[in-house]
Amino acid sequence: MITLNNIEKVYQTSTIETLALNNINIDIKKGEFVSIMGPSGCGKSTLLNIMGLLDEPTKGDILIDQKHVEQYTDKALASLRNQKIGFIFQSFHLINDLSVLDNVEIPLLYRNSSTQSRRDAAREALEKVGLSNRMKHFPNQLSGGQKQRVAIARAIVGKPDIILADEPTGNLDSAMGNEILNILLQLNAEGCTIVMVTHDESMAKKTHRLIRLFDGTQVY
Amino acid sequence: MLQHLIKLIWNRKGSHLLLIIEIWASFMVLFGVMSLVTFNLDNYREPLGFEYEQVWAIDLSRNQDTVQTAEKITQVLQKIKSYPEVEKVSQMSSNSPFSFSQMNSSISRKKTSTLSDIYYADENFDDVFDIKMKSGRWYQASDSVAKNKPIVINQKTADALFGTENPIGKTLDDNKIVVGVIDNFKAKGEFTKNEPAFFQLMWPHSEEGKIVMKLKSGTDANFEAKLVKDLGNMLVGWTVEVSYLTDQRQNQHNMALVPMIVFSIIAGFLLLNVAMGLFGILKVNIAKRREEIGVRRAMGATEADIQKQFVAEMWVIATFAVLIGLLFAVQFPILKVFDLASGVYWVAIVLAILIIYGLVTICAFYPSRQAAKIQPAIVLHES
Numbered sequence: 001m002i003t004l005n006n007i008e009k010v011y012q013t014s015t016i017e018t019l020a021l022n023n024i025n026i027d028i029k030k031g032e033f034v035s036i037m038g039p040s041g042c043g044k045s046t047l048l049n050i051m052g053l054l055d056e057p058t059k060g061d062i063l064i065d066q067k068h069v070e071q072y073t074d075k076a077l078a079s080l081r082n083q084k085i086g087f088i089f090q091s092f093h094l095i096n097d098l099s100v101l102d103n104v105e106i107p108l109l110y111r112n113s114s115t116q117s118r119r120d121a122a123r124e125a126l127e128k129v130g131l132s133n134r135m136k137h138f139p140n141q142l143s144g145g146q147k148q149r150v151a152i153a154r155a156i157v158g159k160p161d162i163i164l165a166d167e168p169t170g171n172l173d174s175a176m177g178n179e180i181l182n183i184l185l186q187l188n189a190e191g192c193t194i195v196m197v198t199h200d201e202s203m204a205k206k207t208h209r210l211i212r213l214f215d216g217t218q219v220y
Numbered sequence: 221m222l223q224h225l226i227k228l229i230w231n232r233k234g235s236h237l238l239l240i241i242e243i244w245a246s247f248m249v250l251f252g253v254m255s256l257v258t259f260n261l262d263n264y265r266e267p268l269g270f271e272y273e274q275v276w277a278i279d280l281s282r283n284q285d286t287v288q289t290a291e292k293i294t295q296v297l298q299k300i301k302s303y304p305e306v307e308k309v310s311q312m313s314s315n316s317p318f319s320f321s322q323m324n325s326s327i328s329r330k331k332t333s334t335l336s337d338i339y340y341a342d343e344n345f346d347d348v349f350d351i352k353m354k355s356g357r358w359y360q361a362s363d364s365v366a367k368n369k370p371i372v373i374n375q376k377t378a379d380a381l382f383g384t385e386n387p388i389g390k391t392l393d394d395n396k397i398v399v400g401v402i403d404n405f406k407a408k409g410e411f412t413k414n415e416p417a418f419f420q421l422m423w424p425h426s427e428e429g430k431i432v433m434k435l436k437s438g439t440d441a442n443f444e445a446k447l448v449k450d451l452g453n454m455l456v457g458w459t460v461e462v463s464y465l466t467d468q469r470q471n472q473h474n475m476a477l478v479p480m481i482v483f484s485i486i487a488g489f490l491l492l493n494v495a496m497g498l499f500g501i502l503k504v505n506i507a508k509r510r511e512e513i514g515v516r517r518a519m520g521a522t523e524a525d526i527q528k529q530f531v532a533e534m535w536v537i538a539t540f541a542v543l544i545g546l547l548f549a550v551q552f553p554i555l556k557v558f559d560l561a562s563g564v565y566w567v568a569i570v571l572a573i574l575i576i577y578g579l580v581t582i583c584a585f586y587p588s589r590q591a592a593k594i595q596p597a598i599v600l601h602e603s
Contacts, residue, residue: 045601054518055597075522082520089600093515097231102224109221110520154519 001162001193002028002051007060009046009216020046021057021216028195030161033188035204036197038213044197045166047213051195052085052164053077082110086155090167092147094139100126100150101135107158125153129183145176152183156192163187165196169203181206222536225529229536236537239501243541246494247576251549253487254568254575256480259560260411269374269404269414270317270349272465274307274437276444277316278451280429281459290425292455299454300433305443308434310348311422312341316432317349317407318468327381327418328393334380336373337407337417340428345419346372346402348434356388356400359421368397370421374405377416396420409469411476432465491579498534498583506530506591513591514599523592530588531581538580542573 007024010017021043028034028051036044049055050062053069062069064080072080086107094103104122113121126132129149139147148168155163165184169177181203188194196207204210212219229236280296282289293311300309315321315337323338345351346358359370368391378387378401387398396418404414422428435443444462451460506513513526521529549569553562 046597049597049600052518054600055595075524078517078520078522078525081518087518093511093600095228095512095515097228102227105224106516107519109224110522110525115223158520 001030001032001065002026002195003061003063003066004047004051004057005061005063007047007050007057007062009043009050009055010058019216021050024060024218026211026218028193030193031188031191032209033185033194033207034196034209034211035207036195036211036213037199037201037204038219042213043216044213048164048166048195048197052087053081078110082107082158084161086158086160086163088148088151088155088163088165088168090170092139092144092151092171094147094150094154096139098138099135100131100137100139100142103139103150104153104157106154111158121157122153125157126150128156129153143176144172145179148172148176148180149183152180152187156187160192162193162195165194167197167199169198169200177203221529222532225532225536229533229540236540239498239537240541240544242494242497243538243576243580244545246490246579247542247545247572248548249487249490250572250575251545251552251568253480253483254571255552255560255564256483258564258567258571260476260480262561262564263406263413264410266406266410266414267404268406268410269402270351272317272349272469274435274439275348275465276433276435277319277463277465277468278431278433278447279314279459279461279463280431280451280455281461282429282455283457283459285455285457290427292458293427293429293431294425296451296454297431299450300431300447303443303447305436305439306433307436308344308347310342310344310432311426311428312345312430312432313339313422313428314430315339315407316430316465318409318465318472320471322408327377327396329381329390330393332381334377334416336377336380337405337415339407339417339419340422340426341419342422342426345432348432350434351402351405354401354403355386356398359399359419361421361424363399363421364423366397368395370399371396371418372400372402373398373418374402374414374416376414377418380416409472409476411473491575495579495583498580499587502530502534502584502587503590506587506594509591510594510599510602513594514596517594517596518600526594527588527592530591531584534580534584535577538576542576545572 004024004026007021009021010019024047036047038044046055050057064084069077069080101122104125105118108118108121123132123135126135129152131146131149131153134142134146139150142150169180172180177200184194184196185206198204280293297309297311300306313323315323324335325338326333327336343359343361354375358372363370373387381387382390387401389398391397405417406412406414448460448462516526546569553565556562
């Protein structure tokens with residue numbers, strides 16, 4: 001589903017060159033739930049951004065469904081993100097001036113879907129994460145756990161094949177964290193491929209596979 | 221998407237209120253300036269109705285002289301006619317074309333009346349100004365013995381008093397008889413409205429001290445100096461002043477153009493201010509919304525989608541402002557404020573709207589382009 005070959009990422013300023021990722025080789029199969037762990041600054045988020053086509057590697061190949069994406073245009077990459085990938089972030093990244101329902105609809109705005117079908121899909125996604133009673137609320141009226149469930153609903157509303165979650169439980173207490181993990185496990189059970197960055201060993205153990213990074217290098 | 225943007229802006233209406241007021245104020249000022257410009261250009265497109273090139277006006281002020289003034293003016297007319305440089309001469313009231321003198325009065329027929337400019341002039345006036353008759357004829361000196369005073373009216377007066385009737389040969393309430401109709405007569409220049417006017421035969425030996433004359437082409441200031449000297453010798457103690465109608469026309473133009481230019485400059489500064497304000501607000505707005513841009517990019521928005529979104533947001537804000545402005549602006553054509561044709565206001569409204577949207581688009585273009593270039597991975601990591 002996602003294949004990374006010899007990925008290298010270098011951040012360069014006029015004075016400093018930082019090697020964020022070095023020789024990363026990962027192959028994630030359809031239906032897998034993979035967690036990525038490592039100390040802060042080891043390149044986990046950079047790796048997730050590269051997998052999610054939000055960032056370009058300095059070297060190496062990215063294949064999504066066996067197709068090289070290095071030469072894709074901005075439009076083609078955006079379309080791929082929109083159709084295939086759902087993102088969940090540690091700090092939720094909800095738009096505070098939009099209601100829960102409007103936030104969840106966002107990915108569908110970039111498809112040619114009608115208002116009614118967007119509404120229906122957003123409602124369905126919110127029902128799935130147990131927030132159908134909070135549709136008209138605004139993000140600042142929700143708890144951290146509820147915000148993350150909205151973010152999950154937003155990630156799944158377009159029925160993507162892959163969900164990339166960057167420390168989805170990082171800002172939540174353990175009870176809420178477990179609740180979120182259970183939703184992710186449920187989504188995975190339904191066939192969704194999930195890659196999750198986490199600091200929590202116990203959560204990582206519940207996934208199919210663990211990838212460890214250290215100083216930008218894949219440890220095992 | 222539009223619905224989404226309207227909702228987003230509506231939910232942020234507090235922070236957009238000042239911007240809406242600023243655009244609304246600009247729209248109203250633009251509407252005013254565009255009304256003035258449209259009104260003047262509309263007038264400019266209407267022909268003057270007479271020729272003024274090579275026409276000079278002579279003002280004769282008798283000062284303290286009260287002895288045989290009519291005879292002296294008649295002698296002056298004879299003298300002027302004798303110059304080979306002079307093609308045609310006419311004596312008229314002080315309100316010659318492009319002068320700053322105006323005479324008007326209400327004229328009526330049956331129960332209809334109209335306020336009309338009056339020009340007292342002799343039978344040669346139409347020749348000096350090459351005025352074309354629309355129907356009938358210009359009056360003759362011999363008409364002065366008739367029972368009714370012969371007059372020539374312009375089409376505006378004919379429309380006001382006679383409607384679709386043929387006015388030739390018809391009398392007005394105070395013993396005036398219409399002998400001819402001309403088309404336009406815009407004595408105050410191209411930028412003024414074509415108002416109702418009529419010309420009445422000046423009785424022989426009138427004491428009116430205004431003479432207008434058409435000169436042969438190439439006549440220059442040497443002749444002017446000679447003319448002033450000769451007339452000065454004939455009219456001792458009088459003041460003789462010669463003016464070119466081309467210069468007087470320019471003065472009239474300045475009267476119309478100066479307010480237009482002043483208002484346009486004020487409006488220009490206001491628009492520049494608004495443009496800089498919009499530009500600044502949008503840049504700040506984008507800086508504050510980097511996280512949102514990152515999220516949208518992650519969710520599938522292309523660079524073009526982001527750019528379109530920010531431009532469209534400004535259009536939505538401008539639409540709110542323009543809609544409020546329209547509530548005020550449409551009252552002008554509906555109530556016919558300042559007695560201007562409704563068309564002037566409608567054109568001004570359309571122009572003001574186009575300028576506002578153009579301005580908003582230009583101001584939104586560069587900042588929204590910058591927004592589109594924001595790297596989602598970086599902003600999502602920052603926040």
